Amino acid sequence: MKNYTLLILALFLIKTYSYGQYPSSTNDITVLTINATNQINNTFIPPNPQVAGKVSQEATIIVNFINGNGTSEQWTNEAKAAFEYAAGLWEKAIYSDEEIRIDAYFTPLATGQLGNARASDAWENFSVSGVNTDLFENDYYYVQALANKLHQADISSDPDLIANFNSNNTNFYFGTDGACPNTKYDFVTVVLHEIAHGLGFTSNFDNQSGAVEYRFGANDNPFIYTKFLREGSTNITDMGSPSTQLTNAVISDNIFWENYKIFAPTASYIQGSSIGHLDAVTYQGTANSLMTPGAKKRTWCS
Numbered sequence: 001m002k003n004y005t006l007l008i009l010a011l012f013l014i015k016t017y018s019y020g021q022y023p024s025s026t027n028d029i030t031v032l033t034i035n036a037t038n039q040i041n042n043t044f045i046p047p048n049p050q051v052a053g054k055v056s057q058e059a060t061i062i063v064n065f066i067n068g069n070g071t072s073e074q075w076t077n078e079a080k081a082a083f084e085y086a087a088g089l090w091e092k093a094i095y096s097d098e099e100i101r102i103d104a105y106f107t108p109l110a111t112g113q114l115g116n117a118r119a120s121d122a123w124e125n126f127s128v129s130g131v132n133t134d135l136f137e138n139d140y141y142y143v144q145a146l147a148n149k150l151h152q153a154d155i156s157s158d159p160d161l162i163a164n165f166n167s168n169n170t171n172f173y174f175g176t177d178g179a180c181p182n183t184k185y186d187f188v189t190v191v192l193h194e195i196a197h198g199l200g201f202t203s204n205f206d207n208q209s210g211a212v213e214y215r216f217g218a219n220d221n222p223f224i225y226t227k228f229l230r231e232g233s234t235n236i237t238d239m240g241s242p243s244t245q246l247t248n249a250v251i252s253d254n255i256f257w258e259n260y261k262i263f264a265p266t267a268s269y270i271q272g273s274s275i276g277h278l279d280a281v282t283y284q285g286t287a288n289s290l291m292t293p294g295a296k297k298r299t300w301c302s
């Protein structure tokens with residue numbers, strides 16, 4: 001858990017000011033998946049001591065473990081312990097006075113998929129209060145956990161994150177010691193990755209119409225994550241939605257979030273993967289590899 005946490009911290013440090021409150025729509029939020037690559041990577045990135053070494057947590061994550069959809073899949077105690085370990089790292093990495101609640105399913109997913117996650121909802125133009133009010137942006141969507149923090153109360157009684165982990169995958173390593181063998185995928189790493197998405201490491205680009213556009217809510221405004229994206233020196237939010245410029249940008253391999261290079265492969269826009277991850281080539285095997293797309297065996301990254 002290194003610099004990528006800055007992305008989330010930057011959002012979670014944003015404070016508040018007052019606007020009228022409008023509910024979000026029920027449009028789907030992009031589900032970000034993490035797939036098994038079947039490759040082996042001998043990476044061991046221990047938790048940042050500045051995070052893991054904190055005496056007390058500064059956020060509270062409540063995990064509701066839900067067994068598969070009426071099937072026999074069960075969260076085992078070791079799987080729960082690994083999840084709680086990962087959640088515990090996030091509790092020290094971010095700041096929020098509002099409980100962050102995760103519904104976590106252990107359930108069959110598509111072959112090759114290790115897990116997926118999304119914020120349960122996102123909100124714009126809600127009422128906020130407090131300091132740093134100039135950092136709040138009207139007409140941007142904030143994922144629910146972040147919106148709750150800014151609103152300083154629960155905007156919704158629903159859980160804040162929905163995460164699924166593939167009960168058909170027999171190659172998870174559930175230890176919390178980083179000693180993941182080269183035949184397995186480290187579960188702690190996968191959970192850390194998915195929670196990051198649910199906390200706001202997510203965009204709402206959609207290419208279903210052929211041209212890329214923001215797609216969410218009543219006005220299809222962008223998520224706040226998008227505000228920090230640029231293609232070269234051009235802010236993404238200065239481009240039209242939909243537009244040819246935006247359509248080309250998301251496959252430019254030249255997208256940055258502040259100074260972090262973002263995954264934007266030129267072959268095609270990959271829904272659920274492009275833009276919502278750090279660049280695989282740049283960061284694989286580094287301290288920032290956690291939020292690269294795709295999981296490799298024997299990778300421990302916290």
Ligand SMILES: [Zn+2]
Nearest residue numbers: 032033034277
């Ligand atoms: Zn991901």
